Amino acid sequence: MSSLLGHLNARQESILGLIQDLVERETTSREESRLNEIARFVARNLQILGGEIEMTEQSGYGTHLRAHFDFNHNSDSPRVLIIGHFDTVWPVGTIERLPFHITPEGRAHGPGIFDMKSGIAIALEALRAIDILGLKTRRPITLLLTCDEEIGSRTSRPLIEEEAKKAAAALVLEPPITGGIVKTGRKGIGAFTIRAIGLAAHSGLDPDKGVNAIVELAYQTQRLVALNDYVQGITVNVGTFNGGTALNVVPAEATANVDVRFWTTEDGDRIVRAIRNLTPVLPESQLEITGGINRPPMPRSEKNIALYEQARSLAAEIGFELKDQIVGGGSDGNFTAALGVPTLDGLGVDGAGAHAEHEHIIVSDITRRAALLTRLMQTV
Numbered sequence: 001m002s003s004l005l006g007h008l009n010a011r012q013e014s015i016l017g018l019i020q021d022l023v024e025r026e027t028t029s030r031e032e033s034r035l036n037e038i039a040r041f042v043a044r045n046l047q048i049l050g051g052e053i054e055m056t057e058q059s060g061y062g063t064h065l066r067a068h069f070d071f072n073h074n075s076d077s078p079r080v081l082i083i084g085h086f087d088t089v090w091p092v093g094t095i096e097r098l099p100f101h102i103t104p105e106g107r108a109h110g111p112g113i114f115d116m117k118s119g120i121a122i123a124l125e126a127l128r129a130i131d132i133l134g135l136k137t138r139r140p141i142t143l144l145l146t147c148d149e150e151i152g153s154r155t156s157r158p159l160i161e162e163e164a165k166k167a168a169a170a171l172v173l174e175p176p177i178t179g180g181i182v183k184t185g186r187k188g189i190g191a192f193t194i195r196a197i198g199l200a201a202h203s204g205l206d207p208d209k210g211v212n213a214i215v216e217l218a219y220q221t222q223r224l225v226a227l228n229d230y231v232q233g234i235t236v237n238v239g240t241f242n243g244g245t246a247l248n249v250v251p252a253e254a255t256a257n258v259d260v261r262f263w264t265t266e267d268g269d270r271i272v273r274a275i276r277n278l279t280p281v282l283p284e285s286q287l288e289i290t291g292g293i294n295r296p297p298m299p300r301s302e303k304n305i306a307l308y309e310q311a312r313s314l315a316a317e318i319g320f321e322l323k324d325q326i327v328g329g330g331s332d333g334n335f336t337a338a339l340g341v342p343t344l345d346g347l348g349v350d351g352a353g354a355h356a357e358h359e360h361i362i363v364s365d366i367t368r369r370a371a372l373l374t375r376l377m378q379t380v
């Protein structure tokens with residue numbers, strides 16, 4: 001342990017340099033050429049460490065990268081799957097306004113640094129530590145870095161599930177909850193678009209000939225809001241509401257986007273049925289309802305708890321306390337957990353402000369998180 005920590009501490013400046021490099025390669029979701037380029041850059045680094053590289057290009061999105069390390073094990077034996085993503089929510093050019101910098105208090109700022117460029121960096125460092133120090137692992141390891149997590153993992157989900165089926169455990173590099181708290185459970189997530197269709201008419205001359213789509217959608221909004229059950233952890237949020245064309249026209253169309261979150265598959269199915277079965281209130285209006293569940297829930301299962309307990313004792317050996325929590329946000333860990341693979345999420349570097357202007361990581365947390373990830377890679 002002390003040689004691992006010594007090695008990582010000596011590399012702190014290099015790791016920070018790598019994090020800066022990754023942050024300055026701005027990689028907004030769907031910026032295809034940038035997401036191809038960062039995948040090639042990280043692939044070169046992983047190849048040097050002995051990884052067998054697989055690149056999956058997705059037209060319009062970027063590249064998903066898989067690096068397989070057999071570490072003298074049979075390549076068919078169950079693997080440890082490490083999952084991260086290259087894409088960020090920050091538009092290209094944000095780096096001019098929010099440049100990478102380290103404050104006197106030891107915080108490193110930059111767009112995407114917490115979610116999750118620093119997570120990618122510690123995964124590379126953990127693999128480097130295994131290589132340089134000649135450490136043994138219990139299983140072969142696959143690192144999967146995707147390019148579309150922030151937009152729902154549409155093109156990466158099949159790859160995640162394919163790799164999860166070969167995995168004994170999944171370790172997810174998403175940022176922890178501030179305080180370094182890992183995530184052992186996540187809500188499932190659904191998304192719907194509800195379109196109300198009425199009939200346009202002049203609001204002064206023929207108001208009675210029109211069917212007001214905004215009014216129809218307002219009735220539906222009340223029904224949707226009534227599905228909320230905070231005690232059960234079910235949330236239904238009408239997040240956008242658009243309709244109408246002009247002040248003096250009875251609106252013929254209105255559309256709402258609805259975000260749904262839940263703890264159990266049964267709750268999710270029930271809410272989906274309730275939304276799909278919505279019927280119009282106004283005579284002669286119509287509803288078009290599209291969407292469904294896009295991330296199944298990640299329950300805080302016995303398997304996840306056992307994996308967390310293992311991580312907690314490794315963290316104690318390194319010299320810090322690792323806490324866990326369940327959260328309402330989703331990640332690619334939802335997919336692996338839904339397949340019954342023990343999953344531990346939030347293994348990135350401590351910090352705050354994911355998707356927010358003050359996004360940063362705590363510099364002093366980098367080496368111990370890299371050490372924890374290395375020890376998990378060795379022992380899971």
Ligand SMILES: [Zn+2]
Nearest residue numbers: 115116174175
């Ligand atoms: Zn993320």
